[in-house]
Amino acid sequence: MNRAVVIGVGNEYRHDDGVGLAVLAALDAHPIPGVVTALCDGEPAALLEAWTGAGLAIVIDAVLCEPSTPGRIWRSTVDGLPRGSGTASSHALGIPDAVRLGAALGRVPDELVVFAVEAADLGLGVGLTPAVQAAVPEVVRAVRDELGRD
Amino acid sequence: MSHRSRQLKVSSLARVEGEGALHVRIADGTVERVELNIYEPPRFFEAFLRGRAHTEPPDITARICGICPVAYQTSACNAIEQACGVTLDAQLADVRRLLYCGEWISSHSLHIYLLHAPDFLGHPDAISLATRHREVVERGLALKKAGNTLLETFGGRAIHPVNVRVGGFYSLPTRAELAPLAETLRRALDIALDTVRWTAGFEFPDLELDHDFLAAYEPGRYAIADGTLRTTSGSAFPPREFSAHVVESQVPHSTALHASLDGHRYLTGPLARYTLNSAQLSPTARQVATEAGLGDQCRNPFRSILVRGVELVYAVEEALRLIDGYEQPSRPFVDVPARAGVGHGISEAPRGTLYHRYELDDGGLIRAADIVPPTSQNQAAIEDDLRRVVSGNLDLDDAALTGLCERTIRNYDPCISCSAHFLDVTWEHR
Numbered sequence: 001m002n003r004a005v006v007i008g009v010g011n012e013y014r015h016d017d018g019v020g021l022a023v024l025a026a027l028d029a030h031p032i033p034g035v036v037t038a039l040c041d042g043e044p045a046a047l048l049e050a051w052t053g054a055g056l057a058i059v060i061d062a063v064l065c066e067p068s069t070p071g072r073i074w075r076s077t078v079d080g081l082p083r084g085s086g087t088a089s090s091h092a093l094g095i096p097d098a099v100r101l102g103a104a105l106g107r108v109p110d111e112l113v114v115f116a117v118e119a120a121d122l123g124l125g126v127g128l129t130p131a132v133q134a135a136v137p138e139v140v141r142a143v144r145d146e147l148g149r150d
Numbered sequence: 151m152s153h154r155s156r157q158l159k160v161s162s163l164a165r166v167e168g169e170g171a172l173h174v175r176i177a178d179g180t181v182e183r184v185e186l187n188i189y190e191p192p193r194f195f196e197a198f199l200r201g202r203a204h205t206e207p208p209d210i211t212a213r214i215c216g217i218c219p220v221a222y223q224t225s226a227c228n229a230i231e232q233a234c235g236v237t238l239d240a241q242l243a244d245v246r247r248l249l250y251c252g253e254w255i256s257s258h259s260l261h262i263y264l265l266h267a268p269d270f271l272g273h274p275d276a277i278s279l280a281t282r283h284r285e286v287v288e289r290g291l292a293l294k295k296a297g298n299t300l301l302e303t304f305g306g307r308a309i310h311p312v313n314v315r316v317g318g319f320y321s322l323p324t325r326a327e328l329a330p331l332a333e334t335l336r337r338a339l340d341i342a343l344d345t346v347r348w349t350a351g352f353e354f355p356d357l358e359l360d361h362d363f364l365a366a367y368e369p370g371r372y373a374i375a376d377g378t379l380r381t382t383s384g385s386a387f388p389p390r391e392f393s394a395h396v397v398e399s400q401v402p403h404s405t406a407l408h409a410s411l412d413g414h415r416y417l418t419g420p421l422a423r424y425t426l427n428s429a430q431l432s433p434t435a436r437q438v439a440t441e442a443g444l445g446d447q448c449r450n451p452f453r454s455i456l457v458r459g460v461e462l463v464y465a466v467e468e469a470l471r472l473i474d475g476y477e478q479p480s481r482p483f484v485d486v487p488a489r490a491g492v493g494h495g496i497s498e499a500p501r502g503t504l505y506h507r508y509e510l511d512d513g514g515l516i517r518a519a520d521i522v523p524p525t526s527q528n529q530a531a532i533e534d535d536l537r538r539v540v541s542g543n544l545d546l547d548d549a550a551l552t553g554l555c556e557r558t559i560r561n562y563d564p565c566i567s568c569s570a571h572f573l574d575v576t577w578e579h580r
Contacts, residue, residue, distance in 0.1 A: 011213070011216075013213050039307070039309070040309075041216045041309045041310075043216060043217075043260075043309070044264070045260060045264070045290075045291050045294045045295075046298070046308070046309070048291065049291070049295060049298075097277065100277050101276060101277045101280055101287075104277055104280035104281045104284065104287075105280050105284055105287060105288060105291075106284070124198075
């Protein structure tokens with residue numbers, strides 16, 4: 001397999017939006033040989049750059065759900081992602097749109113797995129809420145499992 | 151069609167960098183009302199900043215924008231250094247300018263290729279553009295990557311750089327470490343020149359602005375990371391007089407503040423910079439501007455894509471020049487001991503003049519902070535453009551007129567432009 005990359009999307013100054021970064025920090029504490037980690041604010045060009053040439057890309061992001069169960073972890077693949085809004089801008093482009101842009105440019109990883117963690121609070125401020133904090137080790141385990149299987 | 155009332159409502163320009171709505175009301179062929187409503191996040195930040203140490207604003211305010219964090223860091227540093235009576239030596243000031251060039255390259259290439267160009271080529275978005283013209287979008291991404299590499303080299307990372315501190319930087323690379331970056335930028339220069347030539351072939355709707363223009367000015371070079379202020383109406387004033395000239399006021403339809411310059415509407419950003427300072431561009435940038443049909447001024451906002459392209463060429467060239475003259479400073483920063491005082495800082499963010507003001511107590515704690523970002527300064531001018539565009543095109547059907555309104559907003563690359571790409575529009579006919 002080509003190189004694998006784990007991409008944490010988010011902003012640690014918006015509470016639970018920092019969950020992807022918290023997972024990256026935990027992974028970086030015990031680096032896995034051959035696995036690159038990348039931090040990203042979700043901007044499409046940066047996402048494409050981060051996963052271009054990767055055999056496996058794992059993206060971790062926060063999501064808001066209705067009804068909400070903060071801390072719940074959702075796993076999906078390219079096929080399972082909702083279709084994009086049919087629009088593209090710079091800042092608001094979501095992961096599904098980045099996949100479509102990547103596809104048009106021949107820049108999608110061979111395999112893409114997204115772990116989305118349900119957030120409770122995306123307001124301004126640092127620190128994850130307890131439910132989301134508690135999910136971090138579980139996401140780390142899930143990411144390591146993905147990287148371990150062939 | 152023009153003899154009845156029409157109402158255009160665009161709700162929820164919902165977006166991380168700003169939230170807003172657009173509302174246009176037309177009655178009997180006259181545009182009665184145009185309201186662009188943006189909620190500016192910096193207001194929260196001004197409250198955050200009170201009580202924080204004078205060393206913290208570069209890191210805190212960088213978080214205001216993911217696209218132009220260096221602008222926030224730089225205006226903050228300029229203001230605090232002024233309050234503390236410290237001046238950067240020329241070498242460190244050059245590095246600050248160099249880092250800022252990275253942000254211009256990154257931000258301008260993103261706007262030109264992913265946001266603005268699809269408007270001129272009949273594509274709804276960059277994904278559609280990439281499907282038909284893959285090489286075009288690849289060019290934009292290559293330029294953006296070059297800008298990001300520069301940001302990473304001097305800022306520590308591309309998004310919300312962590313290497314900037316009041317008085318300079320935490321650490322700086324050796325000259326030898328910059329060789330790959332210079333190589334990347336040399337390739338980027340060719341792409342930037344191609345960008346201007348490519349956009350020169352677009353068709354531009356007629357629109358000529360008569361607003362006053364405001365931009366930073368530095369003797370001897372195109373102002374980016376510092377300067378005093380100048381206007382096309384002939385005013386010139388230092389940053390400390392910014393608030394005497396630029397007055398923010400509340401308008402009934404918006405929670406965002408509007409700004410006026412000496413009592414009138416004005417514009418900041420690429421058109422203003424180019425119109426005021428084009429003579430200071432490098433020979434290459436001036437030459438390609440001439441090739442693209444730009445004179446020494448540009449007052450058509452649709453042509454702002456050309457001006458951004460010319461600034462892209464300039465920023466790449468300027469970065470190469472600064473790297474060529476770079477020597478690792480013996481110390482990456484100068485000390486900025488706290489003292490009581492007030493400081494004012496400006497710089498030219500990709501979208502226009504960004505002003506910061508800080509009031510410090512004698513222990514260096516911030517007593518008051520004021521941030522005036524370009525998008526809020528330009529809000530009244532954008533509304534005026536919309537009014538002109540709608541008035542001049544009342545014969546268009548709702549969909550076409552709405553499309554033209556969206557383009558009009560995107561000309562300014564406001565932080566809401568992302569939302570403006572998917573306006574849900576409801577026309578109400580009375």
